[in-house]
Amino acid sequence: MSENMLKFVKIGQQTPPKREVGNRKEDFNEIYKEFINDKASEQSSRCSQCGVPFCQVHCPLSNNIPDWLKLTAEGRLKEAYELSQSTNNMPEVCGRICPQDRLCEGNCVIEQSGHGTVTIGSVEKYITDNAWEQGWVNPIKVKNEKSQSIGIIGAGPAGLAAAEQLRKSGYQITVYDRYDRAGGLMIYGIPNFKLEKFVVERRTKLLEEGGIKFVQNFEVGKDATLEQLRKKHDALLIATGVYKAREIDLPGKDLGNIFPAMEFLTASNKKGLGDKVELFDNGTLNAEGKNIVVIGGGDTAMDCVRTSIRQKAKSVKCLYRRDKENMPGSAREVANAEEEGVEFVWLSSPKEFIGTNKVEGLIVDKIKLGEPDDSGRRKPEIQNNSHFNIKADIVIKALGFDPENLPKLFGSEDLQVTKWGTLKTNFDTMETNLPGVFAAGDIIRGASLVVWAIKDGRDVAVSIKNFLETKELSKEKVA
Template structure:
């Protein structure tokens, strides 16, 4: 379940081993975030398309526009298949909590990136055409400091934004995103406001017009050991904005509820609980890999997890005959 990098990696290795492999995904194209999340200037989409087409030509069956929980429950898929892998990633966006955050023009990062990528692939995207998810001619503020935020600011520049500002509540040294991406964005004209966070958004329900931000400082470490941002009184400043992109990170969806699978165990963070030794969940024959287990992470980790899952599923399916490992140890 999931045609992103983790799921596709598992599918490829199991197909090469001779299994009948079916991949289910909510989107209309294979690739997951490789197709719809990462901008084309970082990952050319024809490369992804060639790769996924090769998998389909190799006999993997893809069921696209398939929503588990709507088109079938997890239990339905368990009945139909000898083993199931959950590799759906994490897509639930963390929300921006500030007055005015519900105004028109305040959009989730993934919606913004998907609209841009779909347009680049030749799709007609109404919300891109009507300007809702298009930065052209606008002052843009992106809130967040991760790689998704960097993708958004650089996409906005390419769409012809009048100005692009990134607000991040910690300093440059503590941002989770790539410093190389920051350097690229600065070179392209993005303004970074470090130690700054939105206090309120101006405008009305029909249109956002600006962001009032508050200056921050790093205070005492929190439970994780990371310094907590604290507000500086009297440090408010304003930035014009007709488009505000929320790039505050992602959390897992509530899969037990969405998939009618109340017995599927999750962690306190909402990720799927899987045995580190074999990647199996508490449900027999149901495995999990990638971001849905480790939380939002990098593509390379999803690929690594996908390889490990393929080997674990192979050993599970062949346990009665003592099959060797599917992937040789490196």
């Protein structure tokens, strides 16, 4: 055991300091200051190097967390980075946006013993950002080019992770995406104050330099059918994610100025990227000077309320039907939102949207929590005659996402889906019912975390490689 470790009994938990609330509300920059080398090493030295590393067990990617913490504590930062990136295609992204409080840090042994968790996410971000600064992050170098080609539909985390893994094996990779930039939700869904866009753009640029071809503004079903892409490539991966907003069926739902979360966030992110956004510029999707009400309790709802604060909204309220302890979003994000001035209206559920042409307010019911439902969570129950009014100039629906009807959208009615609308795949291989067509990420598991999408991308890359190798062997036998 290195003498650099086991210092949690002497050194307390410390995360990188946040920028002062008044300052961070004025811009969309990330809110956490950088760790300096000494602090990163010091916090890494708090790791107990326990026999069963629950941090690693609860990481979807099974990152070798204790090992790269030890290397960081010893000042061996290049080795720490190499180990970190060996299991994770985007450690600089996961270090910023993973809900560590629910995953690695929440299951840290010294956290459970009352000493405060090792700040794993901050160290992961530090060692990867340091690696970029030092020039240790380099494009893929392919030793043996293969003639077989793979088409990947969707440039989000699952598609990008799979593209990188398959390109390392020498395959010819083309990534198709409906948007004008690669990155999916990392570009247009997650705000800058959590994930600055240069972080995503430098990663996709690196993949491009490694020989991966990107085709933007490409819609499958419009620019080419799924069947046409199958004929063009030796294998296909569908990694579109899920973007269809869940609706809320209430009186007044058709009033103006009621928007799905992605429409609001995309407008803000495009504006931040320097694009001309007509609906933002004319004030429609701009929260400035307005009373904003966000419905929902997940991380997307937190993105919306914190974006509204930065757009200088007059007031920002978040309605959630359960209490704070039962909120699905990251506790860290809720705390940040509260610090920045968001008002949470716990145990509340909208009953009706009111207004003439545009929404002017909501009638809201008070909620009490009843007995646990099938999921184990206490069921929200409306309290009789408890309703009250809330003023609203814009209402944002952040109720989650469902899959689009891909068989219809892609012109491939024989592509099978589950009862939830996600693509049906072989559990072991992630292959759909169409031979050579695979799927990964949210389109098979439903709306989830970036880290799970990366895992799916890595796993499906193994299956696609096996499929193509078997296909090649069959050709050789015939020849």
